[in-house]
Amino acid sequence: MQTSNVKHALFCAVITLVISYPILGLNLVPEGTFVGLEGASTTTLIAILMAAVAVFLFQLFRDSIMAALGRVPKPSVAPTAGLSDQTRLKLQNLALIGIIAVAAIWPFFASRGAVDLSTLVLIYIMLALGLNVVVGLAGLLDLGYVAFYAVGAYTFALLSQYFGVSFWVALPTGALLAALFGLVLGFPVLRLRGDYLAIVTLGFGEIIRILLNNWTTLTGGPNGIGGIPDPTLFGMEFGRRVKEEGNISFHDFFGIPYDSVHKIIFLYLIALVLAVITFFAIRRLMQMPVGRSWEALREDEIAARSLGLSRTGVKLSAFTIGAFFAGFAGTVFASKQGFISPESFVFLESAIILAIVVLGGMGSQFGVILAAIAVTILPELAREFSEYRMLIFGAAMVLMMVWRPQGLMPMRRIHINLQKQE
Structure with missing residues (x-):
């Protein structure tokens, strides 16, 4: 020694x-x-x-110790390794359909607390899938992603407070406005990479939070905005009493007793549909030329430019699309909470979302979903260790980086084997 x-x-x-x-x-x-x-x-x-x-x-x-850890067999999450790509894709689609069907039926048999927690899980899944476009696919380290989340939430809160806009109108509006902020952020960082890019995006996230905190005449500042309306189903409200003139309550329309669980289940189903849309939209984009461009930019920016790819267009598309889905999640979050304040969008939220992407496997949609479920649910199951939550979280990150740096379910790449001709 x-x-x-x-x-x-x-x-x-x-x-x-x-x-x-x-x-x-x-x-x-x-x-x-x-x-x-x-x-x-x-x-x-x-x-x-x-x-x-x-x-x-x-x-x-x-x-x-490190040598002993290196000899520990790595967990395998690819039981279909011997199958063709077409067969594997069919199996994945069948598994997805089954999971979505079970997820849609499950809230009718679960407790209220479990359904409410699951809605939060789906919100984090949307956020993580959106950030996965920026960090996992395009390779752009974004530490201010929570700013787009805040834009979506505050768009719904302000529009409903000042103009009486409903959830269904605010949903695309918040997403488009967040995408616009992503586009605006993309221009100053076109020439930046690595640590410099991370610092600028971190500053952007803090600027948005401080602006929301100090612009008290519009946003209410630290007091936040309350009374955010719930989504309606074809004009049917889920409250005990109808708030908007001309609407009808859900339980009166169907002639059933009032139950506050109905609103929780409805919000969960909305979040589930939006999470599914986010998953398949990004999955489709990954198969299109824009998705290949993101990966090319991540692997080697100089080589990508030499192939004729526009660095400006690729980076802006990644920031814009990632911010769009963060706006989706922010609108659902505002409706779920009924109250938002700048303290809901601190840097720690960006760090948690980024950790989900890293833990799941950068670029891997299934891995990101699995990590989002684990990071959101596990702390709730161990409330007695709530004081040590961040300590345990940090230790888990260190162990993952040592034992499985590629993530829980790393992104699978297509390999072509060329036979040597004699």
Whole structure:
């Protein structure tokens, strides 16, 4: 064992203690008009010490541990590897039809809380599929994607508040306005890539959030906007009493007792239809020349330009289409919550959506959907660990990057085997 390894391991352990102890080992305690400091519990201090020891041991035996992990067989998610592309596509389509059918019937037998959580899952699926176009397919690192999400939500909230616009009119309007913002963002970043592109998009997301926070006369600022109307079904409202003159309530029309679950199920079905539209629209775009152009730009921008591809058109199309589906999701989110504020669209949301794309496998639609389900549902199943949610989330990201960097279900590429002629 080399002395340099011991020094490095000791240094990492000390850094862990220096960072962890002030954050976890000290608590702020109010003392009248002052605030005092007191030490954490013995259990917390032991946990900090154990974390430092774990870091020390890992850094000390890092090479051996990484070599052992490299020998662990990688999970295989391609049981149809021996089938032809046509047969595999048919099986995928049949599986999709079955999953969609089950998803459409499921809310009528599930609890209200489960259906409400599933609506949130579908919103994140739409967001992740949209960001997958920008990051996974076009290779453009966007850290301000939540801005387009906010544009869609606030478009519906403002139009309904000032002009009485319904959900069905605001849905395409919010998506188109978000796409316009994506187009506007695309122009300043045409010549940027990598870290510089990430910084500019991050700044754009913060500009939108701060604008919504400070423009109190229009957006309400930190107070947000409430009273956002629910979607209607051919003029039928799902509330106990009708709000719009000329409409009729859903339960009165069908002669059934009022139940608030009806609105939850209806919102879920709307989100399901929009998620399916998002999936198939992006899937179709991936098979078209524009989808091939995104992948070509991601792999090698110089080679793509030498083939005659317009860098301007390819980047703008990726930003615009990705923002369009974020606007879709934002409108559904505003209707689901009934209240929105700038705090719903912080940078952490962009980070979570980006993490979903990375965990699922950049460019892989099925992987992104699987990761969105896992990231959204797992924290709800482990509420007792809610304080350590981001710590667990970060550890999962690190393990994924070490063990399976290509994601849960990596994007499958078509390979052509050329036989050598003698």
